[in-house]
Amino acid sequence: MSAPAPLDDARILWKLAAGRIHGETHAERLESFYAGQSHGYDRFRAHLLHGRQELFASIDVPQDAVWIDFGAGTGETAEFLRDRLQQLSALYLVDLCPSLLAVAEERVNRNAWSNVWVVSADATSFEPPELFADVVTFSYSLTMIPDWFVAIEHAVSLLKPGGVIGVVDFYVSRKYPAADRRRHGWATRSLWPLWFAFDNVHLSPDHLPVLESRFEKLALVEGSGRVPYLPLLRPPYYRFVGRKSPLPESDPTKSSR
Numbered sequence: 001m002s003a004p005a006p007l008d009d010a011r012i013l014w015k016l017a018a019g020r021i022h023g024e025t026h027a028e029r030l031e032s033f034y035a036g037q038s039h040g041y042d043r044f045r046a047h048l049l050h051g052r053q054e055l056f057a058s059i060d061v062p063q064d065a066v067w068i069d070f071g072a073g074t075g076e077t078a079e080f081l082r083d084r085l086q087q088l089s090a091l092y093l094v095d096l097c098p099s100l101l102a103v104a105e106e107r108v109n110r111n112a113w114s115n116v117w118v119v120s121a122d123a124t125s126f127e128p129p130e131l132f133a134d135v136v137t138f139s140y141s142l143t144m145i146p147d148w149f150v151a152i153e154h155a156v157s158l159l160k161p162g163g164v165i166g167v168v169d170f171y172v173s174r175k176y177p178a179a180d181r182r183r184h185g186w187a188t189r190s191l192w193p194l195w196f197a198f199d200n201v202h203l204s205p206d207h208l209p210v211l212e213s214r215f216e217k218l219a220l221v222e223g224s225g226r227v228p229y230l231p232l233l234r235p236p237y238y239r240f241v242g243r244k245s246p247l248p249e250s251d252p253t254k255s256s257r
Contacts, residue, residue, distance in 0.1 A: 021200055026122075026146060029200060030097040039103065042076050049140045050225030051239045055168045056080040056137070058219060058241055064089040065134035068158065070123035070151065071095055071141020075104030078116050091116045094126050123151040132160035138167045143201045149210060156214055161246045165215055167207070168239045170196060174205040181208070182222045184236060192235050208238060215242025 023029040034041070056077065061067070061084045069077045072093035078085055085091065093104050093116065104118045119126065123138075123145050136155040142148045155165055172192055173184040193203045208220070219241040224234040 027096040027098075030144070031099060033199065034097050035099045041074055041100065041103070044228060045140075047226070047228045049168075050237055051168045051221065051223065052076075052139050053080050054221075055139065055166050055239050055241070058239075059135060059137070059164055059166050061087045062134050063087050066090050066092075066128060066130045066132070067135040067137070068092045068094060068126070068128060068133045069137045069139065070126070070155070071138055071144060072104060072118075073097070073100040073141075075107045075116070075118065077137070077139065078107065078111070078113060085113065085116070088115055090128070090130065092119055092126070092128055093117065094119045094121050094123060096120060096122060124154050126154075128158070133158045133163060134160060135164050135166065137165070138169065140169050142167060142169045142207060143171075143196070143203055148202075148204070148207070152210060152214060156244060159244045161244060163244045164218070164241065165211070165244070166239075166241050167211060168237065169207065170201065170203050170235055170237050171207050172203050172205050172236060174209070177205075178209075182236070188236065196235075208240065211240050211242060215244060217242050 021029050022032050037044075057080070061081070065088050067088055067090070069092065072095050075093045077093065078091060081088075081091070091113075093101075093108075095101050095104070098120070101118055101120055108116050108118055123141070124147055136159055138145075138151070138155075142151065145151045159165065170192070172189045173182055175189065177183050189205070196203050211217075217240070219239070221239040222236065223238075224236045227233045227235065
């Protein structure tokens, strides 16, 4: 029997405010943070992690596509895809946290999804059985990957030519962003990274510039969203969808991976 929602929230808030993260490896640190809050994760994060459903709804799903979700956590990605899930050849839910992966396994088994695979692996090195992926996503996970820039380059190598990447996450702008980008003030750029870093969530001004340098931009939304129980606080987040460049027409046999 699960704990009542207020008790779940109290545990999660305590973990966020006073929990001590420990461990020698990234996987151990993730487990020390999420152990004890995994079963209340989805409901609580629904009010904190904004733009996730909009991201997944905005990505076209080719028939028999391979989709990799890095930092998939509890596997709620599969729920967001709804009826489109059956169009996929395979959906790989990749994470390093045992507590969250256990919830993902329960979800997959409960729904009897035969094309969804829960994988304990690193986003910088996971290789699917298929040669290429059609879609790669990072949903509030890029800020928790120490070598996030390596994870992006790995996504580039995994995607087939013309494949799509989708990212939604917290961020802060550069002090002098591009003219068509949001410019956050000093307080936003200084205080939110400190706030999130306590939980090993590292906001970066460089996510969007790197993504735009590696992918053709299809869509970009920059916004802000409320924090549960602290409605006056509105951390900034972005939603990015991009496409990997197709192979040059003059040399269609050359692989980009």
